[in-house]
Amino acid sequence: MALLEVDNLSIGYHTKQGYLKAVDGISFSLYEGQTLGFVGESGCGKTTIGMALMGLMPPNGSIRQGRILFEGQDLLEMTEAERRATRWSRIAMIFQAAMNAMNPVQRVGDQVAEAILVHNREVEKDAALSQVEALFDLVGIPRDRLRDYPHQYSGGMKQRAIIAMALACRPRLIIADEPTTALDVIVQDQILSEIKALQKEFNIGVIFISHDISIVADMCQNIAVMYAGQMVEYGSREAIFESPVHPYTKALLSSFPTITGEKSDLIPIPGEPPNLIHPPSGCRFGARCPEVSPACSEAPRWILIGPGHKALCCHC
Numbered sequence: 001m002a003l004l005e006v007d008n009l010s011i012g013y014h015t016k017q018g019y020l021k022a023v024d025g026i027s028f029s030l031y032e033g034q035t036l037g038f039v040g041e042s043g044c045g046k047t048t049i050g051m052a053l054m055g056l057m058p059p060n061g062s063i064r065q066g067r068i069l070f071e072g073q074d075l076l077e078m079t080e081a082e083r084r085a086t087r088w089s090r091i092a093m094i095f096q097a098a099m100n101a102m103n104p105v106q107r108v109g110d111q112v113a114e115a116i117l118v119h120n121r122e123v124e125k126d127a128a129l130s131q132v133e134a135l136f137d138l139v140g141i142p143r144d145r146l147r148d149y150p151h152q153y154s155g156g157m158k159q160r161a162i163i164a165m166a167l168a169c170r171p172r173l174i175i176a177d178e179p180t181t182a183l184d185v186i187v188q189d190q191i192l193s194e195i196k197a198l199q200k201e202f203n204i205g206v207i208f209i210s211h212d213i214s215i216v217a218d219m220c221q222n223i224a225v226m227y228a229g230q231m232v233e234y235g236s237r238e239a240i241f242e243s244p245v246h247p248y249t250k251a252l253l254s255s256f257p258t259i260t261g262e263k264s265d266l267i268p269i270p271g272e273p274p275n276l277i278h279p280p281s282g283c284r285f286g287a288r289c290p291e292v293s294p295a296c297s298e299a300p301r302w303i304l305i306g307p308g309h310k311a312l313c314c315h316c
Contacts, residue, residue: 001072002029003205004053004173009066011048011057018277022048024229026066032172035199035206037220039213039252043273044226046209047096050175053207054093055083070173089119092166094159094195096178101162102150108161109136109146115168135164139194156187160194167198174199177209192219213256217241222308225249228273228284235309246311247289283313291315 011023023045030036038046051057053068055075068075070091078086095101102111112135113128120128133143139160150158159179166174176195180188192215199206208219216223223240225233225248233246244250254267271288274280282297283289289296295314303316 002069003032003034003071004030004207005067005069006049006053007067007069009049009052009068010064011045011052012062012064013058014060014062015277020276021279022061022229022276023052024279026231028224028231028234030173030205030207032205033199033203034222035208035220037208037210037216037223038226039210039216039223040226041211041252041273045229046211046226047177050093050177050207050209053173053175054087054091055080056087056093085119088115088166088171089169090171091173091175092169092171094162094166094174094176094179096181102158104150106149107147108150108153112161112165112168115165119169131168132164135167138167138198139164140190155183156191159183159187159191163191163194163198167202170202171204173205173207175207175209178211179208180215188215195219213252225252228279229276230284230312232285232313233311235305239306239309243305243309245305245316246285246313247291247315248285249311251288251290 007027009023009026013020013022026049028036038049040046052063057063063076075083075086102108109129109132112132113125116123116128116131117125129146132146136143136146141157141160141164145153145157153161179195180191183191196219198204208216210216217237220237222236224231225240225246227248233240233244233249240249241253244253251267251269255269257266269288274284274287280286281299283300286292286296300312300314302310302312304310305316
């Protein structure tokens with residue numbers, strides 16, 4: 001059985017201009033020990049999916065349809081008390097921008113310990129702090145920094161502390177939302193290596209959200225390419241990088257540099273994503289697509305390219 005199954009999930013936000021369809025009909029599965037990457041440009045719905053899985057939608061957000069089955073249980077049918085019990089103990093999140101994800105007036109060790117104390121009422125605070133010390137050992141933070149405040153940590157140390165917090169209750173699933181944003185490349189590599197090592201040690205399922213397709217290539221066995229609220233291509237890392245078929249996936253790969261093979265010019269994607277308050281009835285990439293045809297004015301359907309590899313495009 002899959003650790004996580006998402007079926008036909010649609011999410012939107014109520015705005016002054018109208019209802020914005022941020023995520024439209026997303027379906028995927030994730031098994032324990034696997035990493036699934038969501039990649040796409042800003043505003044395509046990646047973080048919205050993560051927040052919906054955590055049950056942390058803002059007041060103006062709503063899930064219009066779909067199911068989110070975690071270990072066979074539909075998260076959308078849980079009460080708020082049940083969601084709070086699940087959040088952090090079974091599903092945890094490494095939030096984007098660790099600089100702002102921690103309470104600035106509370107010691108870092110106490111913030112990590114709080115997650116343990118909330119979900120394990122029988123644990124005393126001293127025992128929780130001992131567990132935090134062990135977590136700091138795992139993520140490479142010296143134990144003597146336990147009582148420091150967030151402003152005393154570097155960016156890399158703050159990100160490690162957020163990872164320690166996500167691991168505090170030994171969750172089955174971790175959602176990593178741009179976990180290396182604003183970090184230099186050396187620290188990025190250290191953080192990503194630690195996430196992979198911890199995932200392997202505890203057999204955790206990971207959803208990795210990023211706009212950087214090179215990082216997703218390094219981290220994930222399977223990749224979902226997002227565009228304008230829709231998943232437009234899904235497949236293994238090898239299928240997406242060696243045999244991309246959707247025009248947006250091809251354009252995305254062409255806009256990133258490579259350190260192997262012949263040098264070539266980077267090709268930017270012209271135009272802008274569509275307005276998701278009034279999305280087009282046909283292919284949402286049609287206005288920017290070099291392969292557009294009259295058939296693209298109709299809503300595209302999924303085409304199976306190969307085992308586990310599919311695309312939302314009439315030209316595939």
